[in-house]
Amino acid sequence: MTITRSFTLLHSIRTHARWQRFYSSAKLRNIGILAHIDAGKTTTTERMLFYAGKTRTMGEVHRGNTVTDCLTQERERGITICSSAVAFNWQGHKINLLDTPGHIDFTMEVEQSLHAVDGVVVVLDGTSGVEAQTITVWTQAEKHRLPKLVFVNKMDRPDADFNSCVSDLSTKLDAKPVCLQSPLKDEKGNLTIFDVITQQALIWHSASLGREYKKFPLLDKHIADLQDKRYALIDELSGIDDELAQVVISNEGFDQVSNELIQQALRRAVAQRKVVPVLLGSAYKNVGVQRVMDAIIDYLPAPHERNQLYDCFCDDFVGRVFKIIHDKQRGALTLVRVFRGELKKGSRLVTTHNTAEVVSKVYEPLADEYREISGVPAGDVAICAGLKHTVTGDLLTTNASSLKNAQKRLQKTLKLPESDVMTEDSDTEGNAEATLVKEIFATDPQIPDAVYFCSIEPPSLATQNAMEAALKQLQREDPSLRVNYDSVTGQTVLGGMGELHMDIVKSRILTEYKIDVDLGPLQIAYKETIEEPALDSFQVEKEISGSKQSVTITLELLREQNELFSLDKSGENASNLNSLRPRMLHVIRKGALSALERGPRVGGQVVDTQIRLHSITIGRGTADSFVMAAVAQCVQKILTTVGTRLLEPVMALEIVAPSERISAIIADLSRRRATINDVRPKSEHNKVIYVNAPLAELSGYSSVLRSISSGTAGMTMQPCGFSNMNSNDEVRAIQKAQGFE
Numbered sequence: 001m002t003i004t005r006s007f008t009l010l011h012s013i014r015t016h017a018r019w020q021r022f023y024s025s026a027k028l029r030n031i032g033i034l035a036h037i038d039a040g041k042t043t044t045t046e047r048m049l050f051y052a053g054k055t056r057t058m059g060e061v062h063r064g065n066t067v068t069d070c071l072t073q074e075r076e077r078g079i080t081i082c083s084s085a086v087a088f089n090w091q092g093h094k095i096n097l098l099d100t101p102g103h104i105d106f107t108m109e110v111e112q113s114l115h116a117v118d119g120v121v122v123v124l125d126g127t128s129g130v131e132a133q134t135i136t137v138w139t140q141a142e143k144h145r146l147p148k149l150v151f152v153n154k155m156d157r158p159d160a161d162f163n164s165c166v167s168d169l170s171t172k173l174d175a176k177p178v179c180l181q182s183p184l185k186d187e188k189g190n191l192t193i194f195d196v197i198t199q200q201a202l203i204w205h206s207a208s209l210g211r212e213y214k215k216f217p218l219l220d221k222h223i224a225d226l227q228d229k230r231y232a233l234i235d236e237l238s239g240i241d242d243e244l245a246q247v248v249i250s251n252e253g254f255d256q257v258s259n260e261l262i263q264q265a266l267r268r269a270v271a272q273r274k275v276v277p278v279l280l281g282s283a284y285k286n287v288g289v290q291r292v293m294d295a296i297i298d299y300l301p302a303p304h305e306r307n308q309l310y311d312c313f314c315d316d317f318v319g320r321v322f323k324i325i326h327d328k329q330r331g332a333l334t335l336v337r338v339f340r341g342e343l344k345k346g347s348r349l350v351t352t353h354n355t356a357e358v359v360s361k362v363y364e365p366l367a368d369e370y371r372e373i374s375g376v377p378a379g380d381v382a383i384c385a386g387l388k389h390t391v392t393g394d395l396l397t398t399n400a401s402s403l404k405n406a407q408k409r410l411q412k413t414l415k416l417p418e419s420d421v422m423t424e425d426s427d428t429e430g431n432a433e434a435t436l437v438k439e440i441f442a443t444d445p446q447i448p449d450a451v452y453f454c455s456i457e458p459p460s461l462a463t464q465n466a467m468e469a470a471l472k473q474l475q476r477e478d479p480s481l482r483v484n485y486d487s488v489t490g491q492t493v494l495g496g497m498g499e500l501h502m503d504i505v506k507s508r509i510l511t512e513y514k515i516d517v518d519l520g521p522l523q524i525a526y527k528e529t530i531e532e533p534a535l536d537s538f539q540v541e542k543e544i545s546g547s548k549q550s551v552t553i554t555l556e557l558l559r560e561q562n563e564l565f566s567l568d569k570s571g572e573n574a575s576n577l578n579s580l581r582p583r584m585l586h587v588i589r590k591g592a593l594s595a596l597e598r599g600p601r602v603g604g605q606v607v608d609t610q611i612r613l614h615s616i617t618i619g620r621g622t623a624d625s626f627v628m629a630a631v632a633q634c635v636q637k638i639l640t641t642v643g644t645r646l647l648e649p650v651m652a653l654e655i656v657a658p659s660e661r662i663s664a665i666i667a668d669l670s671r672r673r674a675t676i677n678d679v680r681p682k683s684e685h686n687k688v689i690y691v692n693a694p695l696a697e698l699s700g701y702s703s704v705l706r707s708i709s710s711g712t713a714g715m716t717m718q719p720c721g722f723s724n725m726n727s728n729d730e731v732r733a734i735q736k737a738q739g740f741e
């Protein structure tokens with residue numbers, strides 16, 4: 001080992017010892033970075049890593065050398081697919097930043113990382129403002145009650161419009177934006193940022209790649225305008241924050257209010273989600289990013305300022321698994337947000353499903369590079385190796401009784417009915433506390449419905465098992481990827497969020513597992529539902545290896561959204577159903593629900609349908625597997641007899657186009673069974689159309705839109721549920737699904 005190398009190693013060990021000793025909760029920030037596709041999250045994150053000294057060169061999306069987009073597919077396509085975690089040191093604090101995907105096919109990733117963060121930075125493209133996916137991620141962050149700040153990026157572009165972005169925040173997101181900065185561009189397009197609180201002009205030094213920036217006093221011509229902006233900020237905040245209001249009243253005006261007091265009031269207002277600070281810059285041109293990093297420290301909460309509900313774990317460890325990734329060398333790695341206790345190498349923990357796990361190694365997150373550390377304290381994020389059974393969304397605790405004890409303590413403290421803490425199905429509408437509790441104890445993440453499916457085939461029978469293993473791993477990483485076996489066609493079927501989603505799966509199986517799979521044509525994932533209730537009785541008998549197997553059963557199918565399976569214990573059925581052992585009931589339930597996986601019309605999942613068991617008699621010696629199959633068969637028979645209707649996936653579109661193109665676009669949409677929800681002015685020349693349309697009518701729509709609008713229109717779309725179809729459309733859909741069209 002050379003002297004230089006030993007020095008470097010020593011330095012890095014020392015640095016790590018310091019890191020681990022240094023960062024108490026007050027010095028930690030766990031932040032998500034969210035945006036519509038291409039707004040500039042990855043570019044902004046690259047700058048943060050560079051300015052924090054975590055990387056020596058600045059990665060660029062178009063060069064495919066960014067730290068956070070580390071999958072081959074991300075680098076090739078210039079998009080984020082998997083959320084990734086990076087940690088860096090800024091102003092004596094440690095920031096764990098989760099960069100998340102912007103494309104609608106990967107919404108699930110965003111939802112999972114929000115479990116792990118205490119605040120979010122929402123990046124807007126300064127030329128487009130609030131876009132469809134911004135609304136989706138904003139709503140997700142609201143659901144998690146996360147304080148936010150906004151970075152209006154791409155302000156170097158001539159068509160960027162800061163004021164329009166700020167007004168979008170109030171009109172489209174119902175947010176209360178407070179501008180902490182204001183832009184000024186000179187005739188060459190160079191961007192100066194005015195700081196509203198300190199009343200300074202900030203100019204970035206391009207030759208140092210924006211590493212340095214200077215603060216200048218305002219020129220006379222800007223003073224009045226900036227002072228008005230500062231007054232407006234104080235005015236807004238003192239209407240929300242009593243402490244600041246008192247200072248304003250006692251000083252009889254805004255002039256004596258110090259910068260510190262404004263910042264303190266702002267921090268309180270952000271934590272209560274009453275305002276959203278707005279900053280601006282250009283990540284690509286290296287302008288403004290350090291101020292976003294400062295704002296993360298100044299205005300977004302530290303771990304101990306949130307998450308008080310986890311206090312019910314007392315001295316026990318509790319952490320939440322928000323992502324599982326598969327590393328070629330290290331195998332499955334589990335990303336855990338630690339809420340209470342320390343996560344150490346060698347820790348023995350228990351999952352929500354009561355499985356014991358041992359943490360063999362702990363790493364510090366730096367996208368695709370991992371550095372081993374001895375452990376992380378409460379509030380921090382760790383990457384763990386060695387966990388074999390843990391699934392995304394699991395809570396990890398000290399032992400099997402930790403969770404139950406915590407639930408009991410919480411129930412007592414909050415004086416909630418037991419059901420609100422213990423179950424996930426209880427009705428807690430309107431009870432914000434109970435909803436929060438339910439979220440914390442929810443162990444299964446909400447997985448969006450697949451809107452497309454396609455068959456997947458290995459290149460040869462010999463690679464079938466390897467393909468299945470690869471799919472299993474990918475599914476552990478991305479629960480929105482559905483993998484099913486279709487017993488009718490004998491094929492493995494993938495369900496997912498869109499063409500890109502499936503393409504990425506295929507290409508990852510090739511690059512990471514070296515299997516060149518074939519994907520069948522992409523088909524729409526229709527669902528099915530019954531129209532009327534139906535009740536029937538069946539007797540199923542068979543002799544297997546000389547032993548008689550028999551089941552006599554009466555079942556009813558009802559239209560019902562919430563409960564999938566119920567028992568009719570009224571009247572004469574009560575004694576029959578009461579005599580069922582819980583294990584047998586589990587078998588019957590499993591058989592019944594498996595029949596809903598594949599409806600009789602196009603093989604779509606049967607939804608909004610409840611199976612009600614009236615009575616069942618099981619012959620002596622009948623095997624569980626026979627009972628399960630018999631129940632499934634009976635449900636399928638009722639479904640076939642009563643018949644089902646199709647439900648089709650519907651997309652919500654936002655189309656922005658010049659006013660003169662709007663009528664042609666609407667005329668085309670009306671031929672696509674679309675429902676126009678609203679048409680609003682977007683800017684001086686543009687309008688935005690909000691429209692819902694069936695996915696089946698949108699194949700190749702982006703090129704159609706391009707041709708109708710001569711390339712002037714832009715569009716975003718996202719799934720927004722399933723809807724009924726009329727009989728003609730249904731017949732056409734069935735013909736298409738069966739390959740007759």
Ligand SMILES: Nc1nc2c(ncn2[C@@H]2O[C@H](COP(=O)(O)OP(=O)(O)OP(=O)(O)O)[C@@H](O)[C@H]2O)c(=O)[nH]1
Nearest residue numbers: 037038039040041042043079080102154282283284
């Ligand atoms: N002009 C300009 N271009 C930018 C700026 N920031 C990012 N870009 C470009 O915008 C494109 C998208 O940037 P990304 O950083 O990949 O955006 P993203 O939000 O991470 O995108 P996804 O990962 O696909 O969701 C890239 O070509 C960037 O070089 C900016 O400040 N100004």
